[in-house]
Amino acid sequence: MTAKVLEVEDLVVTIHTASGVLTAIDGVSFELHEGEVLGLVGESGSGKTLTGRAILRLLPSRRMAIQRGAIRLNGEDITKFDETRMRRVRGRSVGMIFQNPTSHLDPVMTVGSQIAESIRFYEGLPRKESLVRAAELLRQVDIPDPAVRLSSFPHEFSGGMRQRVMIAAALACRPKILIADEPTTALDVTVQAQILRLLLGLRERRGLSIILVTHDLGVVAQTCDTVAVMYAGRLLERAPKRNLLRGTLHPYTMGLIASQPGKGKPREELPSIFGQQPSLSDLPEGCRFHPRCDYSEAQCRAAVPPLEEVDVNHQTACRRWRELAKQKILGAA
Ligand SMILES: Nc1ncnc2c1ncn2[C@@H]1O[C@H](COP(=O)(O)OP(=O)(O)OP(=O)(O)O)[C@@H](O)[C@H]1O
Numbered sequence: 044m045t046a047k048v049l050e051v052e053d054l055v056v057t058i059h060t061a062s063g064v065l066t067a068i069d070g071v072s073f074e075l076h077e078g079e080v081l082g083l084v085g086e087s088g089s090g091k092t093l094t095g096r097a098i099l100r101l102l103p104s105r106r107m108a109i110q111r112g113a114i115r116l117n118g119e120d121i122t123k124f125d126e127t128r129m130r131r132v133r134g135r136s137v138g139m140i141f142q143n144p145t146s147h148l149d150p151v152m153t154v155g156s157q158i159a160e161s162i163r164f165y166e167g168l169p170r171k172e173s174l175v176r177a178a179e180l181l182r183q184v185d186i187p188d189p190a191v192r193l194s195s196f197p198h199e200f201s202g203g204m205r206q207r208v209m210i211a212a213a214l215a216c217r218p219k220i221l222i223a224d225e226p227t228t229a230l231d232v233t234v235q236a237q238i239l240r241l242l243l244g245l246r247e248r249r250g251l252s253i254i255l256v257t258h259d260l261g262v263v264a265q266t267c268d269t270v271a272v273m274y275a276g277r278l279l280e281r282a283p284k285r286n287l288l289r290g291t292l293h294p295y296t297m298g299l300i301a302s303q304p305g306k307g308k309p310r311e312e313l314p315s316i317f318g319q320q321p322s323l324s325d326l327p328e329g330c331r332f333h334p335r336c337d338y339s340e341a342q343c344r345a346a347v348p349p350l351e352e353v354d355v356n357h358q359t360a361c362r363r364w365r366e367l368a369k370q371k372i373l374g375a376a
Pocket residue numbers: 058067085086087088089090091092093094103104142258323
């Protein structure tokens with residue numbers, strides 16, 4: 044196993060609202076190693092983006108706060124850092140591709156200036172050298188004629204190219220970690236595959252570690268080494284990709300896998316998990332998934348199931364995993 048570059052431990056993020064304090068992220072823990080691609084999956088609203096943004100301390104609202112927990116970057120807890128040190132982390136240690144790329148590119152500034160500006164800001168390089176580096180970055184993300192494209196504006200690129208530009212911008216200061224929030228969701232399948240290949244190539248060449256936020260288990264299958272499954276702000280399962288996709292030990296993950304489109308499964312015939320994720324203001328007692336779980340019992344409603352180590356690097360937060368595996372409902376077939 045390679046060196047641990049990031050460790051999130053018992054992260055709690057709260058939202059202050061008029062009617063009280065809501066817990067959006069509740070005790071999430073995971074780690075990321077050098078060169079690892081970790082998939083963060085779960086339905087819409089499960090807390091994937093907030094987890095990614097919390098790592099950069101860029102929560103989307105001032106009513107949100109990291110209430111508890113540690114985020115260790117190479118062993119140092121960045122939740123204790125002041126804003127000056129955090130800015131350095133954002134530039135040099137952790138890059139982020141945000142969920143909606145267009146809203147994070149300035150429409151009236153050329154792509155070259157946008158990338159070069161961050162290089163000047165974080166590394167103090169003169170303008171000319173920053174632009175040379177920006178062109179090199181565009182080349183690395185396979186933009187044709189990079190030197191010419193420096194003076195293009197974001198709207199002059201296609202969706203897939205804009206996403207490449209976002210990747211180039213996130214990598215401008217050579218971070219060791221990249222958080223990519225749904226980097227391929229808006230793209231067609233071919234372009235999606237190209238972007239994923241590009242990310243994997245960067246991992247190979249630079250030893251980049253990647254947190255890939257996605258709701259698409261097909262993307263996970265193609266790209267990730269390990270997977271963490273979120274539900275209503277909690278982690279329900281964590282495992283190496285193969286163990287998770289072929290032998291999940293959580294009924295929620297099983298439902299997610301069953302509801303993915305695949306070969307011979309027309310979209311309209313896919314089973315979906317009954318019901319909806321609970322609202323943060325009305326969370327059920329015990330396991331948050333129990334109201335939607337076909338296998339829930341009194342014990343599931345009574346207490347929060349801990350994330351239990353069930354195999355090497357495989358953890359699940361289901362109290363019934365052992366029984367369900369014995370009955371061949373869960374686990375490897
Ligand atoms: N700016 C905000 N103000 C208030 N609540 C928010 C805000 N952003 C997110 N939330 C709430 O926090 C929870 C987690 O949201 P988050 O954006 O992390 O979900 P997600 O897993 O990224 O979903 P998606 O797949 O739709 O992007 C949700 O309940 C959401 O409603």
